[in-house]
Amino acid sequence: MADVKKNRIGLEITPYRGGKTTLCAGCGHNAISERIIDAFFEMGIHPRDVLKLSGIGCSSKTPAYFLADAHGFNSVHGRMPSVGTGALLANKKMIAIGVSGDGDTGAIGIGQFVHLMRRNVPITYIIEDNGCYGLTKGQFSPTADLGSTLKNGVVNDLPPIDTCMLAVQLGASFVARSFSGDKKQLLSILKAAIAHRGTAMIDVISPCVTFNDHEGSTKSYAYAKEHDEAMGEVNFVPFFEDINIDYDPGTTTAVTMHDGSKLFLKKVAEDYNPTDKLSAIRLMYETHARGEFPTGILYIEPDKDDLLTQLNLVDTPLAFLPTEVVRPGKDVLDAVMEEHR
Amino acid sequence: MNKVVNDFSIQIATVNGSGSQTANLVILRSIFQMGIPVSGKNMFPSNIAGLPTWYTVRANKDGFIARKKEVDFLVAMNAETAKEDVMSLEPGRAVVYDEPLKLNELRTDLTFYPVPFDKLVATVCTDAKLRRLVKNMIYDGVLSHLLNIDMGEMEKALRKQFGKKVKAADLNMGALKAGAEYAQQNLTKSDPFVVERMNKTDGMILIEGNTAGALGAMFAGVTVVAWYPITPSSSLPESLIGYMKKYRLDKDGKATYAIIQAEDEIASIGMVLGAGWAGARAMTSTSGPGVSLMSEFAGLAYYAEVPGVVFDIQRVGPSTGLPTRTAQGDIVTTALLSHGDTKQILLIPCSVEECFEMAQDAFDIAERFQQLVFVMSDLDLGMNMWMSKTFTYPEKVFDRGKVLTAENVKELGAEWGRYRDVDHDGIPYRTLPGTGMPSYFTRGSGHNERGQYSERPDDYQRNVDRLSRKHQTAKKYVPAPIVEDAATEVGIIGYGTSHWAIVECREQLESEAGIKTAYLRLRAYPFPDEVEAFIKRYKRVYLVEQNRDAQMKTLMKIELPDGVTNHVRSVLHYNGLPIDARSLTDDILVQEGRKAPDTVHAEMTAPRAAVTMAREE
Numbered sequence: 001m002a003d004v005k006k007n008r009i010g011l012e013i014t015p016y017r018g019g020k021t022t023l024c025a026g027c028g029h030n031a032i033s034e035r036i037i038d039a040f041f042e043m044g045i046h047p048r049d050v051l052k053l054s055g056i057g058c059s060s061k062t063p064a065y066f067l068a069d070a071h072g073f074n075s076v077h078g079r080m081p082s083v084g085t086g087a088l089l090a091n092k093k094m095i096a097i098g099v100s101g102d103g104d105t106g107a108i109g110i111g112q113f114v115h116l117m118r119r120n121v122p123i124t125y126i127i128e129d130n131g132c133y134g135l136t137k138g139q140f141s142p143t144a145d146l147g148s149t150l151k152n153g154v155v156n157d158l159p160p161i162d163t164c165m166l167a168v169q170l171g172a173s174f175v176a177r178s179f180s181g182d183k184k185q186l187l188s189i190l191k192a193a194i195a196h197r198g199t200a201m202i203d204v205i206s207p208c209v210t211f212n213d214h215e216g217s218t219k220s221y222a223y224a225k226e227h228d229e230a231m232g233e234v235n236f237v238p239f240f241e242d243i244n245i246d247y248d249p250g251t252t253t254a255v256t257m258h259d260g261s262k263l264f265l266k267k268v269a270e271d272y273n274p275t276d277k278l279s280a281i282r283l284m285y286e287t288h289a290r291g292e293f294p295t296g297i298l299y300i301e302p303d304k305d306d307l308l309t310q311l312n313l314v315d316t317p318l319a320f321l322p323t324e325v326v327r328p329g330k331d332v333l334d335a336v337m338e339e340h341r
Numbered sequence: 342m343n344k345v346v347n348d349f350s351i352q353i354a355t356v357n358g359s360g361s362q363t364a365n366l367v368i369l370r371s372i373f374q375m376g377i378p379v380s381g382k383n384m385f386p387s388n389i390a391g392l393p394t395w396y397t398v399r400a401n402k403d404g405f406i407a408r409k410k411e412v413d414f415l416v417a418m419n420a421e422t423a424k425e426d427v428m429s430l431e432p433g434r435a436v437v438y439d440e441p442l443k444l445n446e447l448r449t450d451l452t453f454y455p456v457p458f459d460k461l462v463a464t465v466c467t468d469a470k471l472r473r474l475v476k477n478m479i480y481d482g483v484l485s486h487l488l489n490i491d492m493g494e495m496e497k498a499l500r501k502q503f504g505k506k507v508k509a510a511d512l513n514m515g516a517l518k519a520g521a522e523y524a525q526q527n528l529t530k531s532d533p534f535v536v537e538r539m540n541k542t543d544g545m546i547l548i549e550g551n552t553a554g555a556l557g558a559m560f561a562g563v564t565v566v567a568w569y570p571i572t573p574s575s576s577l578p579e580s581l582i583g584y585m586k587k588y589r590l591d592k593d594g595k596a597t598y599a600i601i602q603a604e605d606e607i608a609s610i611g612m613v614l615g616a617g618w619a620g621a622r623a624m625t626s627t628s629g630p631g632v633s634l635m636s637e638f639a640g641l642a643y644y645a646e647v648p649g650v651v652f653d654i655q656r657v658g659p660s661t662g663l664p665t666r667t668a669q670g671d672i673v674t675t676a677l678l679s680h681g682d683t684k685q686i687l688l689i690p691c692s693v694e695e696c697f698e699m700a701q702d703a704f705d706i707a708e709r710f711q712q713l714v715f716v717m718s719d720l721d722l723g724m725n726m727w728m729s730k731t732f733t734y735p736e737k738v739f740d741r742g743k744v745l746t747a748e749n750v751k752e753l754g755a756e757w758g759r760y761r762d763v764d765h766d767g768i769p770y771r772t773l774p775g776t777g778m779p780s781y782f783t784r785g786s787g788h789n790e791r792g793q794y795s796e797r798p799d800d801y802q803r804n805v806d807r808l809s810r811k812h813q814t815a816k817k818y819v820p821a822p823i824v825e826d827a828a829t830e831v832g833i834i835g836y837g838t839s840h841w842a843i844v845e846c847r848e849q850l851e852s853e854a855g856i857k858t859a860y861l862r863l864r865a866y867p868f869p870d871e872v873e874a875f876i877k878r879y880k881r882v883y884l885v886e887q888n889r890d891a892q893m894k895t896l897m898k899i900e901l902p903d904g905v906t907n908h909v910r911s912v913l914h915y916n917g918l919p920i921d922a923r924s925l926t927d928d929i930l931v932q933e934g935r936k937a938p939d940t941v942h943a944e945m946t947a948p949r950a951a952v953t954m955a956r957e958e
Contacts, residue, residue, distance in 0.1 A: 051774055064782060068941040072782035073618060073645075075611065078636050079778070082608040086615025086623065087563045089599040091775045094619070112611070115604040266819075314595040317775060319620030323739055325597055326562030326622075328588045330734040332581035336556060336584070337731040340465065340546035 006242060008044035016041040018065040028180030028206030028221075029059055029128045033066045035183065036097065036126075040189035043238055046276060051087050051096040055109060058135045059101030059210075062321050065071040078109025079128075081116035084123050085307070091317035092308045095194065096123040100166030103133045106142030106161045113163075117170035117199055122306040123269035124193040124200045127163055128180075130208035131219035145218050163203045164298055165284050168277055173198035173301040175280065177293060179224045180206040188234040189297060195238060195324070197258040198306045205293070229287055230267030231296030253280075265297055274300050343824060344531040347377045347402035349413035351484065354426050356419050358390025358805070363502055364398040364477035364515075370498035371490050371724060372400050373547055376539040379405065380406035380841075381726045382919050387572070387665045390574035393422045402539060403847075406728065407841035408919040414488070414534055416480050418442055418458070427451070432712040435532035437483055452532040454524070461523055461714035478513040482520020489535045492521060501868070545730055550722035551626075552692040553732070554580035554652055557700025558624055559589065561733050563650075565623040566600040567612035569631065572664045573720035574654040577626040578602075600743055606631035609636040613649040616781060617642075618772035620744070624705050626652035629671045630659050632678065632715075639713055640679025643808070644786040646760070646769065648707035648742070650700070652716045654723040657917050666917030667720035669837055672892035675715050676866050681786060682805055684812050686714045687866040688820060691840035693727045695864075701735055704822060709773060710815055719887070721838045721919040724954065745772045745779075760804060767811030812867055819865030822872060829857040831933070832879030834872075834909070836863040838919065839885045845922035854935050866896065873901050883908045883929055889915045941948075 004012050015091065016037045021030050047069035054060035056077035063072050071094075084098050096300040105113045105127050116125065129149070133139040138150060142161045149155050167175045174196045180187040186204065193200035205224050207213045213220045218227070239260040253274060255263040265274055275278045280299040287294045316323070350369065355361035362383070371382040377400045386392035400408045411431055417423040417438040424447060432450040445453035478499070485495050495517060503510035552627075554577050555568055568578040582600055589597045594905045603609040609625040616623035627635070632653050655671045657663035678685050686706060688699045699716050707714040743764075750757060753770065759781040760769045769790075772778035782793040786804070787883060789795040831850075835843040840862055850856040861875045875896075876882050885896050891911040898906050912928045914920040930936035 022915065048777065048780060049775070053615075069780055071619075071780045072784075073615070074782065074784040075614070076641055079607060079611045079638070082603065082611025083615035083618070085601070085608075086565060086612035086617070086621075087619040087774070088615075089601070089612065090616040090619035090623070091620030091773075094774055109948050111604055112608055115608065119601075163795070217698070311599050312595055313599060314591050317620075318597070318599060319561075319616075319773060319775070321564060321597055323562060325562060325591070327739075328561055332588050333556075333732060333734045334559065337546055340548045340552075 007041050009046060011041070011044075011046070013037070013041050015047050015069045016067055018063070018068045021059065021065045023058055024210050026209040027058070028130065028204075029062050030065070030207070031180040031183075032060050032126065032128055032186070032204055034208060035186045035190055036066045038187055039194060042242070043191055043194060045095060045194070049093070049095055051084070051094045052316040053087070053096065054099045055079045055101070057101040057104045057133065059099055060104060062099050062128070068196070068214065074205070078107070079112055080104070081109070081121070081125070083114040083153050084120065085116065085121050088121060088123065088308060090319040092313055093317055097194070098123050100125065100127050101141070102127060102129045102143040102163075104133060105163060106273045109163045110142075114166075117167050117201065118174040119307045120171060120173055120198045120304055122197055122199070122308060124190070127201070127203045128184055128206045129163070129203050129219065130206050130212055131160075131217065132208050132212040132318065133173055134211055135210050145216075148217060162284060162288070163201070165281060167201040168280050168299045172201045172299075173304040173306075174200035174297070174298040176297045177203045177205070178294045179228050179295055180204055181221060181224065182228070182230075182295065185230060185295060188236045191238065192234070192236040192257070192261070192263045192297065195236070195257045195259055196300070198304055199302070227292045229292045229294050229299065231294050234258045234296055235264040237262045237264070242247040255300055255302055263297070263300070272319070274298065274340070342531070342533050342866045343536055345850060346529065346535055346537050347400050347539060349466045349534040350397055350399040350409040350411065351414040351416065352412040352495070353396045353398075353416040353480065354419045354422050355396070356390075356393055356421075357388050357392045357394040359477065361394070361396065361418070361477045364481050365398065365496060365850050366726065366878040367481050367498045367502055368490070369398050369485060369487075370399065370501065370547060371494040372536055373542050373545075373728060374494045374498060375491060375536060377402065377536060378406055378541050380402040380408070382721070383725060384918060385662065385665050387663070392418050395729070400521040400536060402541070402543065405841070405845040405922070407845055410923040414532070415468050415778070416484070417442065418477070418480065425867070430725070435487075437480060437487070443927055454483065454528050456480070456520070456523065462516060465519045466512060471512070475512060475516045478516035479520035479523075482517040482522070483528070485517070486521045486524035488714055489530070489531055491538075517568055520698050542728060545728050547726050547728050548697045549576065549724060549726055550691050550693050550718050551577035551654065551724060552580045553696035554626075554700050554716065554718060554723070555584060555695040556732070557638065558586050558650070560706040561622065561701040562739060563622045563624050563704065563722060564598050565612065565616035565621040566598065566625070567599075567603045567623070568625050569603050569606045569609050569627065571606075571628045571631050573656050574628045574631070574652065575723045576627045577652055577726060590817075602737050604944050606634040607638065610635040610649070610651070613651070614638055614642055614647050617649040617707070618645075618647045619775070622708070624650040624652065624704075626654065628654050629674075632671055632675055633659070636679050638687065640681055640683050641785055642713045643679060643683045643685065644681070645783045646711035646771070647783070648711050649713045650703040650707050650716065651713055652700075652718060655719040656902070663917045665720070667838070667887065667919055668915060668917065669719055669839070669887040670892070671717065672888065673716065673895055684867070686710065686712060686819065687717050688714060689717045689836045689864050690722065693839050694732060696722065699820065705740040706815070706818055709740050709813060709818060710733045710768060710833060711742060717726070717837065718892045725919075730779035743768055743770045745770050747876050749758065750778060758790040760788060760807070761790045762807050762810070766814045767807050767809070768814065787946065794814055813937045816867045816869050819869065821869050822864055822875070822876060823861045823862040824871060826878070827857050827859040828881055831856055831882035832859040832861065832875060832882040833883040834861045834863060834875070834882060837852065837887070839887060839914075842920040842925050843885055844924040849922055849926040850929060853932075854930060856933065856935070861949055863893070868897065870898055871899070876901070876909060880908065883932070884909050885912045885914075885920075885925060887914050887920055889913060
């Protein structure tokens with residue numbers, strides 16, 4: 001009998017899997033769930049140490065399909081960021097992953113998205129971006145293409161929101177874009193995002209096979225394959241692995257993550273610097289103008305303090321502090337009463 | 342002239358933003374220090390500077406501290422409202438006024454004391470920019486002489502008010518003395534109102550309800566606070582921030598709490614849910630508009646069974662709808678907050694002491710029942726200064742509810758299901774992330790007892806029926822009503838800040854009309870069984886509320902068996918001002934047929950009382 005593959009903490013892949021998907025066959029979201037499973041398995045993170053959160057929509061159903069043993073919270077539409085923030089405030093030792101969609105983030109949830117980035121809450125925030133509302137049968141989302149058409153002939157005459165551009169401007173310390181069909185790149189990005197301390201925002205183009213996979217959609221399999229401009233290769237080496245990959249220092253940027261992991265980004269453009277906001281924004285504008293979308297890690301700021309660091313919290317998770325720590329003594333009440341006499 | 346000792350109200354009419362609050366609190370505190378029961382009511386506009394504002398100080402030897410409807414002593418500093426303020430006084434009252442306003446020409450049946458404020462302030466304050474602020478302390482000086490308030494107590498109160506700002510205190514002391522000296526030399530006391538020392542405030546404190554609520558939360562061990570600014574709630578989280586910074590850092594200066602000013606009330610309650618789900622004692626504080634915004638999450642909390650505490654400092658109406666005026670207008674919306682079948686838990690404090698205690702109860706009950714608990718305070722309680730005996734240090738062990746541990750998980754064995762009613766009280770066991778206990782998937786109402794996704798009709802119905810049982814169990818856990826029975830046909834039910842007016846109203850009913858009353862003060866929803874029993878014991882029951890639509894009565898109609906509330910009549914006060922005893926007494930006397938509707942003050946109730954009676958018949 002062949003040995004079953006185990007990860008560095010001795011777990012097989014089974015506890016990393018989830019329930020059977022109820023999404024459409026061929027849905028890009030299912031491929032993303034697979035990569036999330038791979039990433040957590042390969043990094044050797046125990047599923048019980050993970051909080052998996054979501055809002056509402058097709059994308060937000062997916063936490064049921066990965067990491068069955070993680071603590072899941074399917075919250076309300078567009079408001080997963082606040083629930084995730086609260087959960088991390090209560091227990092700063094948990095590793096959080098949030099799954100949202102383009103409607104859940106770009107429309108109803110845009111406010112909470114903005115403030116999640118602004119606070120740099122340590123969470124991997126994935127937008128499964130298909131340009132439409134799948135679960136309510138195909139209405140336009142805020143990332144729908146200008147000029148795209150619904151089955152009933154309605155034309156979208158509003159320009160799309162670029163969530164990556166927004167995230168960079170708002171203060172996210174890790175911004176990436178990928179494509180659900182690009183297994184290798186998405187996996188590397190996910191691992192780097194999970195290792196990152198701060199908000200890691202990943203917009204994953206994920207075709208909706210039922211409502212938005214037609215010709216002319218920039219969120220279709222065909223378009224993504226044709227117009228995905230990968231910003232070179234992404235290689236992520238977690239802290240527990242020896243660095244043994246080949247890289248040419250002249251054409252590769254190496255970024256050290258807070259836990260000592262290394263991120264190697266192979267450059268395609270000479271002047272592209274993923275730690276520089278202006279470079280990232282210029283890149284996005286230029287590729288947009290060509291009708292293409294850049295994929296890879298577009299921006300990273302590994303040393304920025306996250307919310308929990310800024311709050312200077314005690315080491316024990318707030319949820320587990322004992323009474324004697326959280327209930328001040330009688331002397332304190334006496335002193336306060338004295339002030340009010 | 343007969344003296345009226347320790348039984349009067351002072352109303353100070355000023356312009357918002359003129360710094361009068363300090364002077365007003367010095368008056369309040371001085372009388373309090375002299376041992377006389379006091380209350381202060383700030384009737385302020387939704388405005389930073391420029392609009393009229395009134396502050397009422399009531400001194401009452403018998404301890405009645407509800408707002409007094411009649412003004413006995415007016416300090417008219419605001420030209421804009423002075424005329425109307427004077428015209429609305431009952432004969433025989435006194436007016437201190439800014440001399441150039443010539444208010445003495447308006448009426449002959451009042452005592453007028455002109456004071457040249459501008460002239461006086463110029464002599465004590467060389468900095469012209471500060472004069473507007475310092476001017477207020479002059480009326481304190483005048484009142485000190487006219488009402489016989491001890492100057493030593495005034496100085497003590499003033500210095501307490503200014504704290505470490507010695508220079509400002511000295512400057513204001515100058516104004517205080519100048520006012521007193523002017524009054525001594527130029528004014529002849531010719532009204533009956535005076536203060537005489539008593540000992541009825543020994544060992545007591547003066548504190549706002551929001552400060553008391555914040556203290557309660559701190560001593561309840563709150564660890565996560567998310568809030569959004571809104572009047573009249575903001576001072577609760579703001580004073581909490583102050584206390585936590587001082588008393589909740591560990592020896593290395595690290596915080597044992599997190600306080601987040603969220604982007605809105607939806608995010609606030611979302612953070613509370615996330616934190617409560619992950620095991621923290623989490624809270625937010627808001628007012629009616631915020632509660633409305635929290636509605637969806639409140640429903641999710643109900644069905645997903647997530648604990649959290651929400652302070653609702655009630656005010657009048659949405660948007661620009663009198664945000665700085667008080668009401669009890671969120672009762673129905675909050676009790677049934679959200680869509681689907683939802684029933685929340687409400688605790689209703691009437692005093693600052695109860696703000697402190699119920700804040701603590703709220704966290705215990707929230708964790709015990711794994712749901713939101715709303716502490717229904719109001720603007721009057723939250724933002725006004727109340728006297729109180731000192732708070733009792735909580736010795737009680739926190740009730741952290743049914744959380745699965747390594748020990749009890751063995752007892753339950755493979756049987757653990759997140760939403761299983763093991764103990765037949767409707768309350769399931771939960772696990773917390775990071776404890777190594779089994780995980781579960783938290784979602785809305787579509788789940789079975791094991792927490793798995795389900796849309797089966799039997800799963801859904803079994804679950805909502807269990808939630809009903811849980812609500813029944815809560816009746817025994819929430820603060821019980823305070824009941825005072827009497828040999829009479831008339832019962833009164835009240836809740837929250839109405840209490841103080843009811844206490845005085847009962848005395849008026851008995852002394853003026855010989856009507857004895859029984860009294861039940863309601864302190865929570867769901868209603869403990871005693872509520873129904875009390876209503877049945879009395880022939881006519883008056884339910885006092887500070888809203889137009891008799892919201893608590895509506896809730897009782899929903900909750901209690903058919904017909905129980907048929908003989909419950911409403912006494913409603915809803916003009917944005919704190920409730921007063923006179924209006925209550927008059928309303929009840931009219932409904933009892935002891936007073937003709939047209940003999941009571943117009944602002945009241947006459948037309949509505951008639952309607953109420955018609956409806957009852």
